[in-house]
Amino acid sequence: MFDKIIRNVKQTADDLKEKAEVVSDKVTDSVNKVLDELNMATPSLKKAGYQLEEIEIEIGVPPKLIPRFSICQQQSDSGEQIAEELKTNRIGKNILKGLNAASSLQSKLKMSDMEFSHIEIEIGVVPTVKLRYRQLSQSENPSLSSS
Numbered sequence: 001m002f003d004k005i006i007r008n009v010k011q012t013a014d015d016l017k018e019k020a021e022v023v024s025d026k027v028t029d030s031v032n033k034v035l036d037e038l039n040m041a042t043p044s045l046k047k048a049g050y051q052l053e054e055i056e057i058e059i060g061v062p063p064k065l066i067p068r069f070s071i072c073q074q075q076s077d078s079g080e081q082i083a084e085e086l087k088t089n090r091i092g093k094n095i096l097k098g099l100n101a102a103s104s105l106q107s108k109l110k111m112s113d114m115e116f117s118h119i120e121i122e123i124g125v126v127p128t129v130k131l132r133y134r135q136l137s138q139s140e141n142p143s144l145s146s147s
């Protein structure tokens with residue numbers, strides 16, 4: 001009787017391990033597909049004035065990819081030309097829309113003692129765009145220097 005329970009527990013553990021490996025492979029495949037599209041879109045996004053600085057990958061259920069972009073001063077191509085380049089790249093097209101909306105909003109916001117830092121786009125079940133600000137350094141803001 002006890003041996004049968006031990007065998008069932010071992011079998012259940014083996015089954016769970018096998019299912020976890022299959023899920024892990026599916027997660028890896030889907031993350032790689034998104035990364036491939038992001039890699040293909042990066043040159044066009046740069047032409048649009050957005051420099052990919054880094055990317056964070058959150059391992060979870062569901063996984064999230066969080067690329068961080070800085071805004072470059074110059075745009076080398078027209079918006080329509082860049083949109084055309086990205087028309088078959090779903091990830092790139094959506095990131096560009098999010099970056100453009102965030103950039104437009106960012107140019108209208110003013111924060112005391114803070115400066116705009118970067119834009120993050122969370123690519124997950126519910127996409128999110130984040131504007132990040134940071135404290136001005138003392139050399140940039142005399143009001144922060146100690147008396």
